[in-house]
Amino acid sequence: MNLTLPKKQASKKADSDSPSQARHIRRVLFSWLFTWDIYLILLVAGFLRLFALNTSEFDADQATIFSMAREAVQHGLLPIVSIRSSIGIEHSPAAIYPLMIPAVISADPLWATVMIGLFNTIAVVLTYFFTRRYYGRFAALITALLYAAATKPLNYARFLWQPNMLAPVILLFMFALFWGVVERRKGWFFPALLLIGISYQLHETSTLLAIPLLAAVVLAPGTVRWRDLALGIASLLLIFSPYILWELSSKFVDLFITLREAKIPAHFDTDAIYYYRFLLSPNGFNSYFQ
Incomplete structure (x- = not known):
């Protein structure tokens, strides 16, 4: 017995499925409009992150980042680097590109801070959304409200700095990992590579995201496709092409600086303890200096 549909019947079935899928998507989206959790989270998170932003921190880094975006808009330039890091290398330009949107609107950096x-x-x-999908509604509500009102995430969400753009990118990265490892679906590896590349450009400490990425590959190797790897590498080359141009034009000066810094002898101290105190501090003060 042949259980496959003839081509004409199969096409008719596919055509009949598409309206039902569209109706299902509309029902899901419509149901979110009546989920009171989202409105509460938006109210708390939005108010705490947007209220009185004209009093937020604005130092040399903030002025430099926004001025680079503003000058790129005014003069039609394509930034290939961002601000200089503490060890002397140039950051990648990913943080400048989204800031060019508020820079078009106004020369006032307040709108970039709003972004x-x-x-x-x-x-x-x-x-x-992430916590509700994988851990339930109650856990999602508690987690989101804790995140919305936590002191240090709130502090770093209220001023202009390239690492302060990392949070939504990392959340999308975690979605991609769980899509592959937990749900065992294919197609996650390409966006995961792209997101980790964007995260690295926002700040080099995001290199640590390679650890959960490798763990995901080990836990779900059957979900990784060769075309995802090819698309991921191509996307990384695309987003890093401006920075590669800088390295070529500067004769890889940043690489030599990084290698020089890597030769500094390792030492033991109690800085990690102070940083944990800083992280746990409820009033937002750095206990290292107290």
């Missing part, structure tokens, strides 16, 4: 607040408000909402 940072909106990015981090979206991160809180993504936290709710």
Whole structure:
């Protein structure tokens, strides 16, 4: 017995399925409109991240980042680097590109700070969606509200700085990992590579995300396809092409600086303890200096 449908019948079945899928998507989206959790989370996260932003921190780094975006817009330039890091290398330009949007609107950096607040408000909402999908509604509500009101994430969500754009990108990265490892679906590896590349460009400490990425590959090797790897590598080459141009034009000066810094002898101290105190501090002060 042949259990396959003839081509004409199969096409008719596919055509009949598409309206039902569209109706299902509309029902799901419509149901979110009546989920009171989201409105509460948006209210708390949005208010705390957007209220009185004209009093937020604005130092040399903030002025430099926004001025680079503003000058790129005014003069039609394509930034290939961002601000200089503490060890002397140039950061990648990924943080400049989204800031060019508020730079078009106004020369006032307040609107760029508003963008940072909106990015981090979206991160809180993504936290709710992520936790609700994999751990349940109650856990999602508690997690999102804790994240929305936590002191240090709130502090870093209220001023202009390239690492402060990381939160929504990392949440999307976690979605990609769980898509492959937990749900055993294919197609996650390409966006995961792209997101880890964007995260690295926002700040080099995101290199640590390679650890959960490798763990995901080990736990779900059957979900990784060769075309995802090819697309991921191509996307990384694309987003890093401006920075590669800088390295070529500067004769890889940043690489030599990094190698020089890597030769500094290792030492033991208690800085890690102070940083943990800083992280856990409820009033937002750095206990290292107290």
